[in-house]
Amino acid sequence: MLNRKDLLGIKELSKDEINLILDTAAGFKDVLGRDIKKVPTLRGKTAVNLFFEPSTRTRTSFELAAKRLSTDVINFSVPTSSVVKGESLIDTALTVQALGADFIIIRHSSAGVPHLLAKKLRASVINAGDGTNEHPTQALLDAFTIREKKGRIEGLEIAIVGDIIHSRVAKSNIYCLTKLGARVRLIGPPTLIPEEIRGTGVEVFHDMEAGLKDADVVIMLRIQMERQGKGFFPSTEEYSKNWGLTAERFSLAKDDAIVMHPGPMNRGIEITSEIADGPRSVILEQVTNGLAVRMAVMYLLAGVKR
């Protein structure tokens, strides 16, 4: 069992805890392959998806993961309008808890919100993405996928390409993969990779070709269109020319390298369809694995005595 009430980030987890989650997820993946995909493990529990930011994939994944564990799920979407109405974050969360939630799965545009709620709530708080801080279940499912495909994580050369500074996926992946012994390289324009991030033990490349050389895994990040008006790069065309993943560039990685993307993709901008749909893409498997990992997280948190 995990000896913690909440999953706030990968930063807080030990290597053993990460491995425990991945091992547990492997068991749940078997369940998902069966004819009857549901187990009674967490029957009678209630999970609430408390999403302050629009999300379809992560929310759906958590919803289905809960259902597969026989947990009741409520989607409590908080559109911008109710923030305007002035209810405080804490009040919203306490209201949700009063409905009987055992798990509160939170996504919010501000970093640290899950940490704030975890202090105030009895329920288990699961971070489904907080601002530019972390998205721990995405990193866990990425690690799970890499381990499944490569048989290990230790010693692998893993490149993460794109908007690192604004990416909670990149942050969680850096912590997760370095804890598991991989060597992580970050690739992108200097405006999107803060210099200080070298302090986390990663290598930084501004040249895509140099960074991709002999990589075992390439994780592409979604480029946000709104960044171009803010001076991070002049145009998506120029971005794509320099940091888009084409077949030619991908050939610089190892022959058996895999390519990943947390979605949603901008086809033709950060990744070409040829690569995204190609034989070494594991993008859709990541989605499937996400279910197993989220089931494992809920299962392990539920086992904690309070």
Added chain:
Amino acid sequence: MKIIIKNGHIIDPSQGIDGVGDILIEDGKIKEISTQHSALSTSSSAHRTIDAIGLYVLPGLIDMHTHLRDPGFEYKETIKTGTKAAVKGGFTTVCCMPNTYPVNDNASVTEFIIRKAAQEGHCTVLPIGAITKGQKGEELAEIGTMRNEGCIAFSDDGRPVMNSLMMRRALEYSKAFNVPIISHCEDLTLSEDGVMNEGLLSVTLGLKGIPSEAEEIMVYRDLSLSKLTGGRLHIAHVSTEGSVKLIRDAKKRGVNVTAETCPHYFSITEDAVTGYDTNAKVNPPLRTERDIKAIKEGLQDGTIDVIATDHAPHHMDEKLQEFDKSPSGISGLETALGLSLRLVEGGILTMGQLIEKMALNPARILGIKRGTLQTDTNADVVLLDMNREFTVEVDRFLSKGKNTPFRGWILKGMPVITISKGRIYEWQ
């Protein structure tokens, strides 16, 4: 009414006094001060004799940078609660920033603050007027009229004048009234919506950083404008090593500049933000060990003239929000002296130098006859017990603002008596 303070260790840098002696107060004024060489001439019976053996007797402290929130934000603080907190913290004069509602950018708001403070204030309140109307940085406020009404300095506080021409005009125009322009140095286009110091920690917390350069660029601009105009510039809450260096250099070149820092900038680093503690959210943000070292050196060599509190009380509900959304600021009046005394303990400043930074220098910069125990000045006096330790407990704060990152700290040195506006406050 006559009060005699007997056998205390008097420290008054304005007269070079550092020794045991007595003070006679009559009708709210210092009547006579004696040291071991001369006894008080009047031995006539006083209404109150205070035995100050083992205590420091100091001029009342002056805070050049206080937010009293009154008028407009009385749920955060009022003149009454803020000045009570001040007196408990050893301050007998506070200068209140103009970011009230309405903004103190005209004489009627100034007059309101002064009148209310005269009625309800536990210490003297000297308002700081806005440089520009509505702190908008577009048109000069009526600096001369506000000066006549009682404003002692001018500042747009946390909404710094971004337009360099407007800042030039302010520094020029204010010369006619001999008032300092207090600058919160922040290049808003560079700090953008940052919420903490920029560095590895901001990256790993996923919080938007404010680089030191956002402060230093404006420090340099304002030093340049002060040199150009000869206007009196006072730099508020210095937080970075680079700012200390720029100010030190400018002083050597004879620029008409003074500077302050705050206890939190030499006591804690950005690490206090870890865990998303909104009580450690302050603007400028908490920096690094390197900056603390530079600020201490700046205090020691006189580059930084003043320790001010930047007392910024906020309501608990406002701090109990998303880190991004929570307002910046620390409630500082009741911890400032205790934190600053650590500089004396650590050998950075002597007790006399500390009193210069917290009483005498503010008075000189503001051109007021305070921060001294000279005869015929107001009897603003603090009796400090250096043997008293206290734990920072927000429930015991007299300020409405309970927002402090120093909760639970044990501080040494506590005012036991404050004499302010003719009243004797005794603290347990």
